Amino acid sequence: MVTVAIVGATGAVGAELLSVLDKRRFPVDRLVALASARSEGSFLTFRGNKVAVQALTAEAFAGVDIAFFSAGATRSREFAPIAKAAGALVVDNSSAFRMDPDVPLVVPEVNPAALVGHHGIIANPNCVAAILTVALAPLERLSPIRRLVIATYQSASGAGARAMEDLQVQTRDFLEGRPVVPRVLRHPFAFNLFSHDSAIEDNGYNGEENKVGDEIRKILGREDIGISTTCVRVPILRAHSAVVNIEFERAVSPDEARAAFAGADGVKLVDNWTSNHFPMPNEASGADEVLVGRIRKDPSHPRALNLFVSGDQLLKGAALNAVQIAEALLTR
Amino acid sequence: MVTVAIVGATGAVGAELLSVLDKRRFPVDRLVALASARSEGSFLTFRGNKVAVQALTAEAFAGVDIAFFSAGATRSREFAPIAKAAGALVVDNSSAFRMDPDVPLVVPEVNPAALVGHHGIIANPNCVAAILTVALAPLERLSPIRRLVIATYQSASGAGARAMEDLQVQTRDFLEGRPVVPRVLRHPFAFNLFSHDSAIEDNGYNGEENKVGDEIRKILGREDIGISTTCVRVPILRAHSAVVNIEFERAVSPDEARAAFAGADGVKLVDNWTSNHFPMPNEASGADEVLVGRIRKDPSHPRALNLFVSGDQLLKGAALNAVQIAEALLTR
Numbered sequence: 253m254v255t256v257a258i259v260g261a262t263g264a265v266g267a268e269l270l271s272v273l274d275k276r277r278f279p280v281d282r283l284v285a286l287a288s289a290r291s292e293g294s295f296l297t298f299r300g301n302k303v304a305v306q307a308l309t310a311e312a313f314a315g316v317d318i319a320f321f322s323a324g325a326t327r328s329r330e331f332a333p334i335a336k337a338a339g340a341l342v343v344d345n346s347s348a349f350r351m352d353p354d355v356p357l358v359v360p361e362v363n364p365a366a367l368v369g370h371h372g373i374i375a376n377p378n379c380v381a382a383i384l385t386v387a388l389a390p391l392e393r394l395s396p397i398r399r400l401v402i403a404t405y406q407s408a409s410g411a412g413a414r415a416m417e418d419l420q421v422q423t424r425d426f427l428e429g430r431p432v433v434p435r436v437l438r439h440p441f442a443f444n445l446f447s448h449d450s451a452i453e454d455n456g457y458n459g460e461e462n463k464v465g466d467e468i469r470k471i472l473g474r475e476d477i478g479i480s481t482t483c484v485r486v487p488i489l490r491a492h493s494a495v496v497n498i499e500f501e502r503a504v505s506p507d508e509a510r511a512a513f514a515g516a517d518g519v520k521l522v523d524n525w526t527s528n529h530f531p532m533p534n535e536a537s538g539a540d541e542v543l544v545g546r547i548r549k550d551p552s553h554p555r556a557l558n559l560f561v562s563g564d565q566l567l568k569g570a571a572l573n574a575v576q577i578a579e580a581l582l583t584r
Numbered sequence: 585m586v587t588v589a590i591v592g593a594t595g596a597v598g599a600e601l602l603s604v605l606d607k608r609r610f611p612v613d614r615l616v617a618l619a620s621a622r623s624e625g626s627f628l629t630f631r632g633n634k635v636a637v638q639a640l641t642a643e644a645f646a647g648v649d650i651a652f653f654s655a656g657a658t659r660s661r662e663f664a665p666i667a668k669a670a671g672a673l674v675v676d677n678s679s680a681f682r683m684d685p686d687v688p689l690v691v692p693e694v695n696p697a698a699l700v701g702h703h704g705i706i707a708n709p710n711c712v713a714a715i716l717t718v719a720l721a722p723l724e725r726l727s728p729i730r731r732l733v734i735a736t737y738q739s740a741s742g743a744g745a746r747a748m749e750d751l752q753v754q755t756r757d758f759l760e761g762r763p764v765v766p767r768v769l770r771h772p773f774a775f776n777l778f779s780h781d782s783a784i785e786d787n788g789y790n791g792e793e794n795k796v797g798d799e800i801r802k803i804l805g806r807e808d809i810g811i812s813t814t815c816v817r818v819p820i821l822r823a824h825s826a827v828v829n830i831e832f833e834r835a836v837s838p839d840e841a842r843a844a845f846a847g848a849d850g851v852k853l854v855d856n857w858t859s860n861h862f863p864m865p866n867e868a869s870g871a872d873e874v875l876v877g878r879i880r881k882d883p884s885h886p887r888a889l890n891l892f893v894s895g896d897q898l899l900k901g902a903a904l905n906a907v908q909i910a911e912a913l914l915t916r
Contacts, residue, residue: 265812360843362603399885400884401829405816424759436729439861439866440864443751443865444820445864447892452858455880457880457883465883467807482826482827482890482892485738486819488816528784528790529771532779545779545880549788551787551797552732552812553731553812558814560779576913
């Protein structure tokens with residue numbers, strides 16, 4: 253008898269969690285759907301059954317075995333320890349505990365061993381970090397990575413279901429000649445792009461950029477990798493992409509990289525030169541695999557390769573990775 | 585009495601050329617509007633006068649003083665020498681002559697001296713190369729640049745007026761639940777992005793990427809700069825953006841870079857950390873200046889900075905730069 257709670261059940265990631273749990277036949281005997289008070293009384297459907305959404309309270313975790321948190325860092329900081337104390341294993345999709353040295357930050361294809369000796373809370377990485385580490389791990393096994401220069405193309409979904417809806421509303425307004433009024437993120441989004449909406453921190457990088465670097469290092473277990481990240485929101489609905497320039501300890505050939513991807517879990521090689529077919533968000537959307545391609549030697553550095561990556565922000569970037577963590581916990 | 589011809593007068597760049605010539609009070613006593621045979625008989629308006637579009641023929645260049653070519657490399661290769669033989673100065677927006685050692689490739693803010701001793705044809709750079717060299721030249725004056733790692737966010741306009749229209753048609757279809765059918769570029773464009781549509785060349789880079797690197801080196805007069813470029817089309821209408829990682833000979837501080845931009849022609853600094861306001865295509869569109877911002881030290885390299893750039897593809901990336909070249913020629 254497994255009781256599963258989802259905190260943030262009515263959000264974009266919450267909806268994907270339900271879908272992924274169902275699709276992967278995760279053993280859910282009872283589902284506890286939790287959200288903010290304003291969603292209380294609404295209903296979700298899971299495996300054909302109506303599930304009432306309850307307000308997030310300490311009492312809600314009684315009898316819960318696994319709790320997926322996806323309702324922001326503030327709620328995780330308050331309620332994840334409560335869920336843990338009630339006996340639940342917590343898989344937390346927020347940034348609250350990711351850099352805590354006592355909390356494993358896990359991408360199951362990359363660092364499953366980090367789950368050993370967890371203390372009841374496992375952190376699910378930032379979406380860009382999860383997607384990129386799946387693509388980087390097979391290369392890191394060929395030669396240690398020294399430096400990454402990353403430029404992202406991030407979708408609206410990373411800012412939640414309302415941002416996805418607002419992108420569509422703004423775009424419709426633009427096409428029909430009406431004024432474009434941003435209602436969720438700060439800047440116009442219709443046919444526009446902008447520096448990631450997280451606040452700029454003291455080093456001049458925004459919160460997202462700092463997370464991506466810190467989390468890639470923690471997941472790969474390589475505190476010494478130099479990482480330069482620029483995070484940009486583009487008018488795409490739900491898949492993140494990135495250009496990644498990778499400097500290795502030793503020169504890695506594009507053919508070696510392709511062979512490594514061909515044998516790797518969670519990665520799909522899309523690298524067709526003749527048809528100009530490479531990773532694209534529309535093909536990454538809904539896919540479990542991270543798409544990788546445009547693998548080529550960097551002419552400006554003897555030990556560097558370039559790579560283009562697209563991955564579903566809501567799946568590998570959030571819900572799928574969280575469920576994979578839970579699956580790994582259950583099999584232990 | 586100055587007679588100006590525009591080859592490709594009915595295209596996206598042609599329309600901008602007319603608008604820029606007018607706005608900058610370029611001395612046009614007679615305008616010869618040339619296009620393919622299928623546009624013959626149509627009319628354009630310039631400074632309130634109707635101008636009949638003529639078919640592109642060798643005879644059309646009689647009496648022409650300055651000819652702007654923007655109808656693709658094939659037509660430039662055939663007709664630019666004819667226009668030159670007829671006595672016209674040619675400003676060519678195609679790639680036909682850009683890498684010809686006898687042809688200056690000019691961004692007037694960057695390398696105006698390259699115009700000296702021209703042989704009647706001056707090449708207007710690739711849009712990304714023009715926009716980026718305006719941003720890079722003030723930094724190159726602080727310290728020689730050693731290496732560039734570039735990721736672009738390129739708009740539909742670079743593929744012409746039909747691609748801009750098709751992006752809007754596809755987006756409307758997507759929003760209304762109709763099938764999205766690409767009619768100009770190969771891949772779906774509505775809420776999607778893809779590797780640049782130019783063909784992949786032997787080195788694994790597409791034509792656009794190779795142009796960007798080659799032309800930046802030629803414009804900056806620095807054959808030794810190492811350049812890694814990844815060109816991506818994003819669902820934006822008419823401004824190109826880029827993340828640029830710049831490695832210098834000596835460490836350049838963000839403050840030095842900001843001061844250099846503040847005093848530079850053709851550049852506008854948009855770098856507001858507190859309001860998260862940085863270069864965006866919607867603000868670059870219609871602007872003569874290239875917007876630069878997100879200037880910060882690269883934590884992964886002691887002598888590198890990161891930069892984000894947005895510039896109007898049809899203006900500084902094409903028509904404006906071409907007219908600026910013609911202005912410089914006229915004042916000689």
